[in-house]
Amino acid sequence: DIQMTQSPSTLSASVGDRVTITCRASQNISSWLAWYQQKPGKAPKLLIYKASSLESGVPSRFSGSGSGTEFTLTIYSLQPDDFATYYCQQYNTYPFTFGPGTKVDIK
Amino acid sequence: EVQLVESGGGLVQPGGSLKLSCAASGFTFSGSALHWVRQASGKGLEWVGRIRSKANSYATAYAASVKGRFTISRDDSKNTAYLQMNSLKTEDTAVYYCARSITGTLDYWGQGTLVTVSS
Numbered sequence: 001d002i003q004m005t006q007s008p009s010t011l012s013a014s015v016g017d018r019v020t021i022t023c024r025a026s027q028n029i030s031s032w033l034a035w036y037q038q039k040p041g042k043a044p045k046l047l048i049y050k051a052s053s054l055e056s057g058v059p060s061r062f063s064g065s066g067s068g069t070e071f072t073l074t075i076y077s078l079q080p081d082d083f084a085t086y087y088c089q090q091y092n093t094y095p096f097t098f099g100p101g102t103k104v105d106i107k
Numbered sequence: 108e109v110q111l112v113e114s115g116g117g118l119v120q121p122g123g124s125l126k127l128s129c130a131a132s133g134f135t136f137s138g139s140a141l142h143w144v145r146q147a148s149g150k151g152l153e154w155v156g157r158i159r160s161k162a163n164s165y166a167t168a169y170a171a172s173v174k175g176r177f178t179i180s181r182d183d184s185k186n187t188a189y190l191q192m193n194s195l196k197t198e199d200t201a202v203y204y205c206a207r208s209i210t211g212t213l214d215y216w217g218q219g220t221l222v223t224v225s226s
Contacts, residue, residue: 001171034212036152043204043216044144044152055214087152091211094168096142096154 002026002090006099012107019075021102023088028068032092035064035073038101039084047086048073078104109133109215111205116220119195127190127220129205134215137161140208141181141188145201146219153201157208158188173199195224 003026013019023033031051036044046055048064051071061076075082083106088099115127129141140163143155156169158179167179178191188205200223206213 032211036213038152043218044213045216046212046214049210049212049214089152089154089213095170096157098152098154101151 001095002029002093002097004088004090004097004099006086006088006102008102009100010103010105012105013078014107015078015080017078017107019078019082019104021073021086021088021104023066023071023073023099025069025071025090025092029090029092031067032090033064033066033071034089034091035062036087036089037082037084038087044087075104109207111207111215111217113203113205113217113220116203116222118223118225120226121195121197121224123195123224124191124193125195125222126192127203127205127222129188129190129217131186131188131207134207136186137183138209141179142206142208142213143177143179143190144204144206144213144216145199145222146204147198147201150201155190155203192222195222197224200224 005024007022033051035048038044052064063074085101085103087101110132112130119125140159142157156179159166176194181188202219204219206216
């Protein structure tokens with residue numbers, strides 16, 4: 001199975017900050033990577049697919065990059081609604097696997 | 108509006124069975140793959156399995172942790188997918204989500220249903 005790791009596990013930031021989350025895959029997944037946002041008690045929400053494509057309706061302050069084994073999610077100018085947990089997920093190979101998550105909380 | 112609504116969760120004893128349903132609306136259900144993802148309390152997301160469309164022979168795939176115990180099926184006439192869970196273990200306790208996939212990504216998710224395996 002492809003193992004996904006994320007760093008950091010927790011990130012404290014302020015409104016207006018630029019935030020970067022890193023996701024690494026244990027093997028080459030090309031660009032078959034998605035990013036999800038999850039708030040407590042809610043289902044995950046798709047933000048980014050194919051590593052860098054913004055899902056419809058997602059604010060443009062979210063940006064994804066990378067390919068192969070290393071990927072990043074950047075939130076430009078963090079907003080109050082962005083405090084949540086973020087997961088990466090590979091869909092190159094079954095079984096699909098998720099990263100352990102990065103919690104973004106208020107500094 | 109795309110909607111996915113899970114139901115069927117509850118309390119079950121270890122070794123027992125439970126069948127979850129995922130009722131879909133607002134899109135062409137028959138043309139979509141459906142995935143199940145679970146999340147134990149305070150933990151991360153774990154992919155459980157998926158079923159493809161009729162055009163893809165209703166092919167299924169499962170995580171190793173559930174293979175041989177869980178079965179995914181669908182009834183396109185009812186716009187509903189199912190997760191049959193047998194030989195349940197305490198570690199299967201989680202919120203179970205169904206999610207739609209057309210291009211591989213899980214673009215719409217249900218609200219989840221809680222399964223508790225305990226004696």
